Amino acid sequence: MTRPKGNLKGRSTSESESYPVSAIRSPISTPLRVVFVGHVDHGKSTLIGRILHDTGSLPEGKIEEIKKACAAEGMEFEFAFLLDALLEEQKQNVTIDTTEIPFRTARRRYAIIDAPGHKEFLKNMITGASRADAAILVIGADEGVREQSRRHGYLLSMLGIRNLIVVVNKMDLVGYSEKRFREIEQDYRKFLQQLGLNAHTFIPASASEGENVARSSMKMKWYCAANVLEALDLLEPQKSDVDLPLRFCVQDVYRFDGRRIIAGRIETGTLRVGDELIFSPANKSSVVATIERWPQVILSGVEGSRGASSTVTQRDSSTSPGMTVVAGDSIGITLAEQIFVERGYVASHQNETPVETNRFHADLFWIVREPLRIGHFYDLRLATQEVKCQIVSIEQVMDSSTLEKTSDAREQLQRNEIGRLAIQTRGPLVIDNYDRVPNLGRFVIVDDGKICGGGTIFGGVYTDRTVAKSKNIFWTEEKITARERALRTGHRGAVIWLTGLSGAGKSTIAQSLERDLFHRGMHTYVLDGDNIRHGLTSNLGFSPDDRMENIRRVSEVAKLMADAGTVVITAFISPYRMDRRRAREIALEGNAEFIEVFVDAPLEVCEARDPKNLYKKARAGEIREFTGIDAPYEAPDDPEIVVHTDQQTVDESVATILEQLLSRLRTEE
Amino acid sequence: MTEVARTHLDALENQSIFIFREAYHAFKNIATPWSMGKDSNVLIWLARKSFFGRVPFPILHIDTTYEFPEMLEFREWATKYHNLNLIVKINTEARARGIGYETHDPVTVTHELKTVALQQALAEYKWDALITGIRRDEDPTRAKERYFSPRNAQFEWDYKDQPPEFWSQFVTTTAKGEHVRVQPLLDWTEIDVWRYIQRENIPIPKMYFARNGKRFRSLGCSPITHPIESNASTIDEIVAELEATKTTERAGRAQDHYERNAMQKLRAKGFL
Numbered sequence: 001m002t003r004p005k006g007n008l009k010g011r012s013t014s015e016s017e018s019y020p021v022s023a024i025r026s027p028i029s030t031p032l033r034v035v036f037v038g039h040v041d042h043g044k045s046t047l048i049g050r051i052l053h054d055t056g057s058l059p060e061g062k063i064e065e066i067k068k069a070c071a072a073e074g075m076e077f078e079f080a081f082l083l084d085a086l087l088e089e090q091k092q093n094v095t096i097d098t099t100e101i102p103f104r105t106a107r108r109r110y111a112i113i114d115a116p117g118h119k120e121f122l123k124n125m126i127t128g129a130s131r132a133d134a135a136i137l138v139i140g141a142d143e144g145v146r147e148q149s150r151r152h153g154y155l156l157s158m159l160g161i162r163n164l165i166v167v168v169n170k171m172d173l174v175g176y177s178e179k180r181f182r183e184i185e186q187d188y189r190k191f192l193q194q195l196g197l198n199a200h201t202f203i204p205a206s207a208s209e210g211e212n213v214a215r216s217s218m219k220m221k222w223y224c225a226a227n228v229l230e231a232l233d234l235l236e237p238q239k240s241d242v243d244l245p246l247r248f249c250v251q252d253v254y255r256f257d258g259r260r261i262i263a264g265r266i267e268t269g270t271l272r273v274g275d276e277l278i279f280s281p282a283n284k285s286s287v288v289a290t291i292e293r294w295p296q297v298i299l300s301g302v303e304g305s306r307g308a309s310s311t312v313t314q315r316d317s318s319t320s321p322g323m324t325v326v327a328g329d330s331i332g333i334t335l336a337e338q339i340f341v342e343r344g345y346v347a348s349h350q351n352e353t354p355v356e357t358n359r360f361h362a363d364l365f366w367i368v369r370e371p372l373r374i375g376h377f378y379d380l381r382l383a384t385q386e387v388k389c390q391i392v393s394i395e396q397v398m399d400s401s402t403l404e405k406t407s408d409a410r411e412q413l414q415r416n417e418i419g420r421l422a423i424q425t426r427g428p429l430v431i432d433n434y435d436r437v438p439n440l441g442r443f444v445i446v447d448d449g450k451i452c453g454g455g456t457i458f459g460g461v462y463t464d465r466t467v468a469k470s471k472n473i474f475w476t477e478e479k480i481t482a483r484e485r486a487l488r489t490g491h492r493g494a495v496i497w498l499t500g501l502s503g504a505g506k507s508t509i510a511q512s513l514e515r516d517l518f519h520r521g522m523h524t525y526v527l528d529g530d531n532i533r534h535g536l537t538s539n540l541g542f543s544p545d546d547r548m549e550n551i552r553r554v555s556e557v558a559k560l561m562a563d564a565g566t567v568v569i570t571a572f573i574s575p576y577r578m579d580r581r582r583a584r585e586i587a588l589e590g591n592a593e594f595i596e597v598f599v600d601a602p603l604e605v606c607e608a609r610d611p612k613n614l615y616k617k618a619r620a621g622e623i624r625e626f627t628g629i630d631a632p633y634e635a636p637d638d639p640e641i642v643v644h645t646d647q648q649t650v651d652e653s654v655a656t657i658l659e660q661l662l663s664r665l666r667t668e669e
Numbered sequence: 670m671t672e673v674a675r676t677h678l679d680a681l682e683n684q685s686i687f688i689f690r691e692a693y694h695a696f697k698n699i700a701t702p703w704s705m706g707k708d709s710n711v712l713i714w715l716a717r718k719s720f721f722g723r724v725p726f727p728i729l730h731i732d733t734t735y736e737f738p739e740m741l742e743f744r745e746w747a748t749k750y751h752n753l754n755l756i757v758k759i760n761t762e763a764r765a766r767g768i769g770y771e772t773h774d775p776v777t778v779t780h781e782l783k784t785v786a787l788q789q790a791l792a793e794y795k796w797d798a799l800i801t802g803i804r805r806d807e808d809p810t811r812a813k814e815r816y817f818s819p820r821n822a823q824f825e826w827d828y829k830d831q832p833p834e835f836w837s838q839f840v841t842t843t844a845k846g847e848h849v850r851v852q853p854l855l856d857w858t859e860i861d862v863w864r865y866i867q868r869e870n871i872p873i874p875k876m877y878f879a880r881n882g883k884r885f886r887s888l889g890c891s892p893i894t895h896p897i898e899s900n901a902s903t904i905d906e907i908v909a910e911l912e913a914t915k916t917t918e919r920a921g922r923a924q925d926h927y928e929r930n931a932m933q934k935l936r937a938k939g940f941l
Contacts, residue, residue, distance in 0.1 A: 030677040123833035130835030251690045265687050294722040330686035381838050442836050449842030451833050
């Protein structure tokens with residue numbers, strides 16, 4: 001298609017001409033984003049106004065305009081007013097929201113993010129800080145370290161911002177006293193160390209007087225290190241995500257022109273045409289056939305140089321072999337095999353897969369007035385995944401300004417608190433530990449459409465998926481969905497996995513629990529040694545390998561039954577953590593709930609009970625590799641439910657389980 | 670390990686495409702207002718990038734009846750070129766009442782013929798999200814925007830209580846009568862837009878380029894939009910000019926300057 005010449009003028013100088021001077025003066029690099037935080041009235045806006053002024057970044061007439069406005073309102077001009085352009089702000093004299101303002105030094109471009117200091121505006125500070133490469137934390141020399149100085153420092157550490165400059169402002173109010181500066185520096189350095197953060201730079205300054213901002217101060221000759229602009233120029237941008245494992249998060253699947261294009265963003269890592277991708281949570285794999293682009297770009301010369309010389313041609317679906325896309329790219333791909341993929345799936349490379357789980361631990365900050373409550377259903381969003389979740393427990397709560405821990409378990413988390421939580425999701429979630437792949441290790445909690453808090457994940461356990469998994473068998477897409485089955489039965493399918501020593505009471509509890517659920521009209525079934533060992537696994541013994549295979553088969557059968565809509569209760573010693581972890585993964589692949597119940601009783605108690613005389617035989621050496629005697633039992637680290645059968649009756653144990661179980665078996669609507 | 674160069678424009682483009690796709694997934698019923706200005710042409714271009722050549726939702730032109738003839742000519746041409754599903758909306762009721770620049774002040778006319786017209790279109794088509802081309806650097810009130818910015822049933826923007834937005838998570842639900850403004854160009858500057866138009870060869874109206882020593886830096890209704898003194902007839906010349914100037918982009922748009930805080934008042938009432 002050609003364009004009518006008279007009507008447009010998008011074309012520039014011809015390609016043969018040399019690049020114009022303006023392009024050299026205006027290097028198109030991404031600006032370094034700097035967030036300004038700190039306690040209210042410690043002078044963030046003044047510092048920003050001063051920086052804009054001293055770097056000549058203000059539009060013509062801006063200062064005059066503000067001065068005129070001040071005169072009209074009968075106020076004295078302040079640098080902070082440059083930012084507080086909204087009428088309401090000037091009235092309240094409080095910055096209300098996040099702004100972003102560009103400025104430039106000799107070294108590079110910057111974008112300032114101004115974050116407010118008022119306590120109730122924490123969500124704006126997080127909005128601003130989450131987009132930053134670096135932070136300037138302002139502390140007023142007169143007031144020193146205050147509540148929000150600490151709270152903001154804490155949130156910066158949670159948001160993963162490592163580049164931190166502390167500006168001790170208003171030095172003019174303390175007579176440019178070195179002693180006062182050192183006190184504040186010492187005080188705040190101690191706080192940062194508790195967070196494991198190292199502030200590189202502390203700068204004594206006066207924004208209103210312009211001391212140590214753009215020019216080094218003559219009034220503080222005792223300080224000879226970098227001023228604010230110099231310190232900024234010394235920062236390096238945060239490390240790129242290109243070298244992390246590949247995480248391609250699917251946003252959507254488009255079916256345009258009869259082709260299926262999987263669209264999404266590369267959060268981390270690199271992807272090439274020809275790569276074999278594993279899509280979690282289903283664990284299906286396929287090869288990248290093409291990377292789709294519109295308009296088709298003919299690459300001339302060096303890869304990635306899609307500069308001014310890119311040529312627009314007609315759209316075609318030809319492949320561009322060797323194409324590479326990297327972290328940050330919004331892309332579309334087609335696959336060699338037509339496997340099922342939808343929004344929320346995460347593609348990775350075979351040897352670097354993420355964790356798939358429905359239960360994990362996280363640190364969570366809460367930013368809305370309504371407290372976070374245990375047991376309440378929330379939406380959890382992680383990259384493009386969205387699932388229902390419940391808070392299982394709040395193990396620890398921290399006041400983000402004092403760093404005081406209240407270790408007692410709590411039912412609620414209040415605004416501005418940070419809690420260490422156990423979270424359980426309905427259905428599988430693909431995650432990474434925050435320190436491994438940050439973009440897949442952080443999530444938000446949403447209630448009634450509103451983002452209420454953000455969390456970072458730790459403690460995910462990585463298992464090698466290549467071990468007991470054939471690559472060539474793919475899960476068949478069921479025509480009838482789990483949801484349809486649940487609507488018919490009135491409850492969801494689930495695997496309730498009882499683990500514990502022989503004689504701890506697993507089978508007794510399993511039968512009693514099943515009886516209770518059965519009376520509630522549920523579809524139930526118990527899998528235990530009696531109905532498994534004689535048939536499905538009759539060729540297996542009790543060696544570690546055989547035990548593993550035994551549990552694997554039980555897991556697979558339980559998954560199928562749960563997928564069919566049944567509440568399956570398994571009663572096996574299942575002594576190894578890794579096997580139980582795998583059982584969980586298998587269940588989650590089938591979209592079944594998985595609930596691990598630790599049936600706990602001390603060995604002496606179990607041995608005294610000895611219902612089948614097995615302990616006696618083991619002690620006598622008649623049975624080998626008996627768990628608890630000459631084979632290990634690895635107690636669960638983090639089971640959903642624990643019952644203590646040495647202290648609780650069977651009915652009490654069953655009640656404990658039901659309390660947590662029933663809400664999770666309910667259908668959603 | 671991997672060396673693949675990405676420029677600032679690549680980063681902006683990637684972010685905008687991500688936002689387009691999030692919006693397309695989150696909302697059933699969306700539309701993009703199109704003024705035919707440079708930013709909204711970039712927006713359409715980015716939509717086509719996001720959806721592999723097509724724009725899978727309607728494009729809305731609020732026709733104030735005070736459009737430059739050249740702009741209308743461009744509208745007809747570009748609608749075919751991009752294969753757009755174009756909806757043209759005129760506030761005929763206000764025109765019938767005699768609202769116009771000949772008799773009324775620019776703030777009133779802009780409100781009636783743009784904002785009210787948009788409200789009428791929204792009521793008629795029941796869109797739950799509008800994808801707009803506003804940028805943070807245009808005006809101080811726009812600096813405070815979110816990528817996904819809710820508007821209530823009265824069309825008001827509650828800039829004092831905006832939702833948090835971090836880790837690429839946005840507000841994607843609306844109550845009855847509400848809609849969300851989705852703003853994929855928020856991080857772009859005026860110069861970024863020009864550089865991108867140049868790189869991608871995006872069609873724009875020729876009124877942006879100098880003729881007889883004058884060109885338009887920003888385009889609006891003909892009676893209240895004034896050209897600037899300029900000899901910039903190529904994008905490079907425009908960029909060079911912008912780098913030298915300290916005048917704001919919308920200085921030639923009369924409705925912004927009619928009274929103090931005019932833009933603030935217009936935007937609080939639903940102006941883009």
